[in-house]
Amino acid sequence: MKECNQCGKCCIKYGDGDLSATQEEIDLWEIFNPDIFAFIKNKQIWHDPHTGEKLSRCPFLELTPKATPHEANKYTCSIYLDRPEDCRHYPSLISEMLRDECEMIEIIDLENYKKAQAKLDLIMQDSRPAGY
Numbered sequence: 230m231k232e233c234n235q236c237g238k239c240c241i242k243y244g245d246g247d248l249s250a251t252q253e254e255i256d257l258w259e260i261f262n263p264d265i266f267a268f269i270k271n272k273q274i275w276h277d278p279h280t281g282e283k284l285s286r287c288p289f290l291e292l293t294p295k296a297t298p299h300e301a302n303k304y305t306c307s308i309y310l311d312r313p314e315d316c317r318h319y320p321s322l323i324s325e326m327l328r329d330e331c332e333m334i335e336i337i338d339l340e341n342y343k344k345a346q347a348k349l350d351l352i353m354q355d356s357r358p359a360g361y
């Protein structure tokens with residue numbers, strides 16, 4: 230199991246509407262992060278603040294400039310510290326990582342899912358809520 234290499238596949242896949250935010254998160258954005266709250270419509274993420282249309286891609290996903298054209302795409306989240314809980318919890322299961330072609334997975338992880346899950350849980354322990 231490798232650390233996340235910021236390939237962006239998860240944000241690209243889930244940032245178009247499969248993500249959700251809690252009422253508490255939305256309330257906090259409204260008070261402290263109006264720039265994020267602007268993308269909420271009817272308690273749903275993410276919508277164009279001007280047209281109100283649902284976005285097909287997370288507006289906070291940014292492609293990092295490349296030093297050379299041959300480098301793989303690398304993405305960052307421009308609201309990293311304020312991102313939804315949903316984003317913080319990914320990845321949570323080996324099965325979803327395989328399904329999503331998450332690049333943290335290594336060949337050796339396929340030989341023992343239980344061991345791979347334990348490694349993942351260790352890597353993710355600071356991102357998940359207590360008792361997860």
Ligand code: SF4
Binds near residue numbers: 243290291306
């Ligand atoms: S809010 Fe950040 S972590 Fe969540 S989908 Fe968008 S770019 Fe990815």
Ligand code: SF4
Binds near residue numbers: 233331
């Ligand atoms: S798919 Fe996996 S490796 Fe790629 S950005 Fe998401 S967590 Fe990181």
